[in-house]
Amino acid sequence: MVDKALFSYLEEFVTPVRRQKFIDILNKRTKHFTVVLEDVYQMHNTSAVIRSCDVFGVQQAHAIEVQHKNTLDKEIAMGAQKWVDLQYHSNTETCIGVLKEKGYQIIATTPHNDSCLVEDFDVTKKSALFFGSEKNGVSEDVMKQADGFIKIPMVGFTESLNISVSAAIILQSVTSKLRNSTIDWQLTEEEKEFQRFIWMQKSIKSIDKILARYYEQNPK
Amino acid sequence: MVDKALFSYLEEFVTPVRRQKFIDILNKRTKHFTVVLEDVYQMHNTSAVIRSCDVFGVQQAHAIEVQHKNTLDKEIAMGAQKWVDLQYHSNTETCIGVLKEKGYQIIATTPHNDSCLVEDFDVTKKSALFFGSEKNGVSEDVMKQADGFIKIPMVGFTESLNISVSAAIILQSVTSKLRNSTIDWQLTEEEKEFQRFIWMQKSIKSIDKILARYYEQNPK
Numbered sequence: 001m002v003d004k005a006l007f008s009y010l011e012e013f014v015t016p017v018r019r020q021k022f023i024d025i026l027n028k029r030t031k032h033f034t035v036v037l038e039d040v041y042q043m044h045n046t047s048a049v050i051r052s053c054d055v056f057g058v059q060q061a062h063a064i065e066v067q068h069k070n071t072l073d074k075e076i077a078m079g080a081q082k083w084v085d086l087q088y089h090s091n092t093e094t095c096i097g098v099l100k101e102k103g104y105q106i107i108a109t110t111p112h113n114d115s116c117l118v119e120d121f122d123v124t125k126k127s128a129l130f131f132g133s134e135k136n137g138v139s140e141d142v143m144k145q146a147d148g149f150i151k152i153p154m155v156g157f158t159e160s161l162n163i164s165v166s167a168a169i170i171l172q173s174v175t176s177k178l179r180n181s182t183i184d185w186q187l188t189e190e191e192k193e194f195q196r197f198i199w200m201q202k203s204i205k206s207i208d209k210i211l212a213r214y215y216e217q218n219p220k
Numbered sequence: 221m222v223d224k225a226l227f228s229y230l231e232e233f234v235t236p237v238r239r240q241k242f243i244d245i246l247n248k249r250t251k252h253f254t255v256v257l258e259d260v261y262q263m264h265n266t267s268a269v270i271r272s273c274d275v276f277g278v279q280q281a282h283a284i285e286v287q288h289k290n291t292l293d294k295e296i297a298m299g300a301q302k303w304v305d306l307q308y309h310s311n312t313e314t315c316i317g318v319l320k321e322k323g324y325q326i327i328a329t330t331p332h333n334d335s336c337l338v339e340d341f342d343v344t345k346k347s348a349l350f351f352g353s354e355k356n357g358v359s360e361d362v363m364k365q366a367d368g369f370i371k372i373p374m375v376g377f378t379e380s381l382n383i384s385v386s387a388a389i390i391l392q393s394v395t396s397k398l399r400n401s402t403i404d405w406q407l408t409e410e411e412k413e414f415q416r417f418i419w420m421q422k423s424i425k426s427i428d429k430i431l432a433r434y435y436e437q438n439p440k
Contacts, residue, residue: 021377025375025377028375028376029375048385051378052385053376054376054377055378055381056374056376057375080376080377083377119396153396154275154276155249155275155276155277156273156274156276156300156303157245157274158271158274158275161271161275162384164382165268165272165388168388169388169389169392172338172372173393176339
């Protein structure tokens with residue numbers, strides 16, 4: 001829940017143009033799709049995929065990692081990653097559990113079987129799109145538990161695409177289809193308000209000092 | 221024109237599986253679309269775009285460069301670039317002239333004006349898709365002479381995509397639409413045969429020695 005008084009207080013530190021931008025962008029954000037990265041150790045790819053999430057309006061992403069969390073966090077905090085929620089999971093099993101709980105079907109992106117072509121993908125269901133490593137693709141765990149598969153048709157000698165390129169193509173395709181559909185894909189008003197609250201805090205320089213002053217004046 | 225006798229001679233050095241692969245891939249190749257790279261100095265991007273051309277069946281690409289040709293050639297020769305024709309032009313003007321001569325309309329990819337969205341792009345006409353530099357986009361020359369514009373809808377904070385990602389999204393989208401259309405997009409039988417001839421030569425180890433021996437036995 002958003003603290004309404006604090007929300008109003010913080011708004012004063014954000015320009016009206018910026019505040020409007022948050023509203024406009026949030027009107028195009030969705031949680032109908034989410035992205036899961038199994039191979040988060042390739043930082044360059046992770047950053048690029050998160051950038052695509054922002055560009056195509058996907059608000060939440062998931063990363064599976066067993067160790068090195070601190071190393072990642074530092075880099076992930078830069079750039080577009082500020083605007084997309086990235087949740088960490090210690091293993092694939094846990095991640096799939098959390099996503100199923102939230103009503104997502106598990107979709108493995110893979111060029112290696114009779115997958116559904118990206119342009120034919122049925123966007124009606126909430127879907128978590130899993131991307132594996134460039135070398136080995138998604139893990140066995142994901143392949144076994146997948147509710148569906150999706151692939152990009154490839155007709156040349158090259159048999160694989162860079163993860164960041166695959167993710168961008170798939171996200172662009174499915175989000176564009178989603179926006180042209182009658183599916184209820186938008187965030188709820190409550191989710192939008194919460195996100196504005198978070199984004200405002202991320203946008204304000206010296207937010208720590210400002211929050212400290214607020215709580216000094218308004219003890220909890 | 222292909223030297224039929226030499227063609228048959230070379231075929232013996234290529235496995236039947238490989239020969240069939242050439243035929244299969246050539247059945248999906250097109251010259252209906254071509255790609256033009258204005259900023260070839262970012263080698264990483266150029267390679268990635270050429271890789272996408274191969275993956276999505278675009279046989280010809282163009283690069284505009286004023287200098288440094290030798291530096292480029294060496295790197296370009298590696299990988300997927302082997303299977304895509306890359307033609308160099310010394311400036312944008314010349315390149316546009318050559319393409320118009322061949323019946324291509326000039327399409328600038330740009331996020332900066334009221335471009336046509338990639339999913340709405342009319343694929344019926346032969347189109348040369350121009351990609352500029354990541355920083356400044358396509359040049360003024362291209363913007364002025366363009367017959368049309370194309371853009372990827374973006375709804376987040378990030379206002380640009382990496383060139384290799386943009387090119388992949390656009391190529392995937394337009395080639396997929398093309399393949400599902402009734403447009404005559406395939407290479408002619410003559411073009412396919414010529415390309416097989418070229419690919420065979422690129423696939424054969426010690427091709428120079430083999431050609432030398434052939435011409436020794438069959439003087440021109």
